[in-house]
Amino acid sequence: MHRRTLGQGTLAAVLAQAIAPGLHAQGTPAGAAWATSWVGSVQGPYPVGNPSAQPNQSFIFPDPAEGARDMTLRLVLRPSLWGRQARLRFSNAFGTRPLTLDGVHVGLQHGGATLVPGTNRPVRFDGQPAVTIPPGGQAWSDPVELPFATEPDSPLLMGRKLAVSLHVVGSSGPMTWHAKALQTSYATAPGAGAHGGEEGEESFPFSTASWFFLDAVDMAAPAGTPVIIGFGDSITDGTASTMNGDDRWPDVLARRLNARLGNRVAVLNAGIGGNQVVGPAEYGPQKPFPGGPSALARMDRDVISLSGVKTVIWLEGTNDFSRNGNASLEAVREGMKAGVARLRAGIPGVKVIGATVTPALGSTSAAHGHAEQDEKRKGLNAFIRDSGLFDAVAEFDRATLDPATGGLKAEMIPDSTTGGPGDKLHPNRAGYLAMGSAIDLGSVMPARR
Structure with missing residues (x-):
């Protein structure tokens, strides 16, 4: 397959063509559409997962089987795109009892x-202040006006963070969560009740490095605004990057695109630490x-069901080839073929x-680093480059490989969050910066129409 890429000089013109029908001359939305601005791909039940830099959670969740009990969580997240209105998606995908939320609020974090x-x-x-989500279900909120985003194109909004507060009525039971937020959020004590309407922090003495129940935020945006998704495992989720630093490779890509295009594109992170293409x-x-x-099992919820998706960047396979996965190269290649076919069928x-x-x-990880894993990795990379399955290739291997050792470059190994020596599996901030900088910006934008 011939891969057509666009020079960076044509990027603004391509984007203007893609979204122009939805704009007035003044640049305000006409016939705006929803565009997903943030995701936190769900897993569960808590505490099964791979969080990073997690504080002691026993004070807020003393009994994981009961989960959150009559308490308020204040979840902090960074939208990739701003709009005058937002809507929120809450998930009980891995719950075993109905989840009732009320007192939900959204505000700008100070x-x-x-x-x-x-x-x-x-x-x-x-129209109601509460919602009950059945086990396995999800619920979108009504649109909510954001008074601080009346000028969503203002550069002063770039990088600002939302605080989504939610009160769990009764006991949630097993909690659907995203373990590795690499972002500090906050919680009241169990039994403290509803405090989402408060602006201060006095009711939120406890912290968490994970997100619970909330898994997507949409913003009202001009029709055709492109949404780009990084889909994968911990190396997309951001293990060993900087806590609260927003320097995973999708973050780097988002800032590069924002520098050229402003508030006209969203880049999402749909990584889950430890994720596999075909397992479990x-x-x-x-x-x-x-x-x-598995990536195949979660693809509909975490990619296809989202709003405005135009491009998916899929980085995965290392966990399939670990001693935890033990998958064959053929199984992962066939899984990727099936996944790409599903994406193209679900998102024309x-x-x-x-x-x-x-x-x-x-x-140094017991499950990783062995020669068989590396041989399978090389085989998968050859398939990604040469099979013609993909519309383009992001060369993360070449951006991070030390040819002398066959492993990560030395400067990309020390852990940026814990300050430890690193595990020679997860790139640090320097590695993610190199990965995000290696992506051809033209290749991720929608094709001309």
Whole structure:
């Protein structure tokens, strides 16, 4: 297959062509559409997963089987795109009992658990202040006006963070969560009740490095606004990058695109630490796995169902080839073929970019770093480059490989969050910066029409 890429000089023109029909001359949305601005791909039940830099959670969740009990969580997240209205998706995908939420609010984070005064707004569900989500279900909120985003193109909004507060009525039971947020969020004590309407931090003494129940945020945006998704495992999720630093490779890509295009594109992170393409064969509340459901099992919820998706960058395979996965090269190649076919059937016109798998040779992780894994990795990378399955290739392998050792470059190994020596599997901030900088910007944008 011939891969057509666009020079960076044509990028603004291509994007203008893609979204121009939805704009007035003044640049305000006309016939705006929803575009997903943030995702936190769900797994569960808590505490099964791979969090990073997690504080002691026993004070807020003393009994994982009961989960959150009559308490408020204030979840902090960074939208990739801003709009005058937002809507929120809450998930009980891996719960075993109905989840009731009320007192849901969204506001602009000031610092810690404190909100910028006057920005906090209540969230409704079909006009009601509460919602009950059945086990395995999800619920979108009604649109909510964001008073601080009346000028969504303002550069002063770039990098700002939302605080989504939610009160769990009663006991949630097993909690659907995203373990590795690499972002500090906040919680009241169990039994403290509803405090989402408060702007201050006094009711939120506890912290967490994970997200719970919330798994997507949409923003109202001009029709055709492109949404780009990084889909994969811990090396997309950001293990060993900087806690609260927003320097995973999708973050780097987002900032590069924002520098050229402003608030006209979204880049999402749909990684889950430990995720595999084809494993595990089964996943559920009674049979969980730290890496979450397989990429194929979660693709509909975490990619296809989202709003405005135009491009998917798929980086995965190293966990399949680990001693935890033990998958064959053929199984992963066939899994990728099936996944790409599903993406193209579910999102007509989507661009699917294959990312070459980064090296792990010599890793200190017991499950990784062995020669057989590296041989399979090289075989998968050859398939990604040469099969013609993908519309383009992101060369993460070449950006991070030390040819002298066959492993990661030395400067990419020390852990940026813990300050430890690193595991020779997960790139640090320097590695993610190199990966995000290696992506051809033209290749990720939608094709001309």
